[in-house]
Amino acid sequence: MTVSRLRPRLPSPLEAVVDERFERHGVRLLLKRDDLIHPDLPGNKWRKLALNLEAAAGRPVLTFGGAYSNHLRATAAAGRLLGFATTGVVRGDELAERPLNPSLARCAADGMRLVFVARSTYRAKDDPAVLAELLRDAPPGTYVVPEGGSNALAVRGCLELGRELAEAPVDVAAVACGTGGTLAGLAAGLGTEQRALGVPVLRGGFLGAAVEELQEAALGGRRGAWSLDERFHFGGYARTDPALDAFARDFEARHGLVVERLYVAKMLYGLLALAEEGAFPSGTRLAAVITGSGDGSNVRALTGEGDRRGE
Known part of the structure; x- marks a missing residue:
């Protein structure tokens, strides 16, 4: 079985957007549109599953x-x-x-x-x-794929995301994180002058160790320059609040992009907060990886599982 017959759109587009909220701090925002890779397997789900499904070989x-x-x-x-x-x-x-x-x-x-x-x-x-x-x-x-699809094969699949950005006009590549596989591969594939930023959507503080373990399993050790900012989980996995939803609606109106709430909205919210804090030097070219499509089917507010682990 080959997943290539699903005809993924690769490499995914990198789109510059004009957003004065970032630009007033000297930050140029770009969107890495992984949500356009495939309508049913968008974003990091394609990248993490593809090699796993090849290994499953139809089982x-x-x-x-x-x-x-x-x-x-x-x-x-x-x-x-x-x-x-x-x-x-x-x-x-x-x-x-x-x-x-x-x-x-x-x-x-x-x-x-x-x-x-x-x-x-x-x-x-x-x-x-x-x-x-x-x-x-x-x-x-039966072939077993771990939670969130994150294993050594997933990390290798997400290497291509970093490689696609390695030659792009990007200084920092940011991604929302659940189990860490996307960040592990993204960071390893970036160029030596680039860095990756992960925005966990779960509370618990476990993700740094998970990313290191995944890089060790897939690549033999820590690779690339990467860091985490764990302040923007909004209470845990599958939790949102009115402020996050208002931010997402405003971003949608500004840029014509339907924003997935459980991952992408939290990342974008965090990136704006960091820009306002001066975390990015003036002139930074910041790529936000849009890992999922905002079809609205997984949006909920305030209540939910909120467990320590998620997808």
Whole structure:
């Protein structure tokens, strides 16, 4: 099986935008439109899944995510488009008794078998005994992709994102982070004079170690200049608030871009706050990686899972 027959749009476009809020601080904003790579597997989901799906070679795939996981949706869509079976292990067994939200309903419509597990089980999903139990009811030969798709293959897939930006007029490349695989690859692929900035969308302070572990597994050690700013998670994964939503609506009106709320909005909000703080020297060319499409199906405010881990 080859995922190239899905005809991804690569390299993704790099678009300069005029935004006086950044320009008054001497920052030129560019948007790396990874959301345009593929309508069903946009952004970093394509980059992280492509090599994993090649490795699966048409076998059934089992993976993990929360109730609003973009990763689960992308995996389910890939299964529908390429003709392999998918299983999604969903955090929270209480969700089994509730109507499916739009994200999980899309997964089910694409043929994904949803398995709801207790949060304690989900936290232990990397334990061999727990994983073996989860695989017991899965189709024979099932290939396992980790939460968020982040593993060594995903990092290598995201290297191409950094390489696409390495020759571009970019000083800093910023990306929203859930499990760290995109940042790990992006940073490694950038040029020596460029740096990567990760904006975690979860609270917990665990992501720096996760990125280092992913780079070690994929590339043999830490690569590239990268850092994290962990102030812009808005309470945790899948949480937003009215201020973030107002910012996203304003950005949409200014630039004609529908802003995905759970990742992209938090990153853009954080970048503007950093520009206002003077974190970027005057003349900085700042590329914001638009990792997902803002179709509105995974937007919610104030309440939600807010767990330590996410997609």
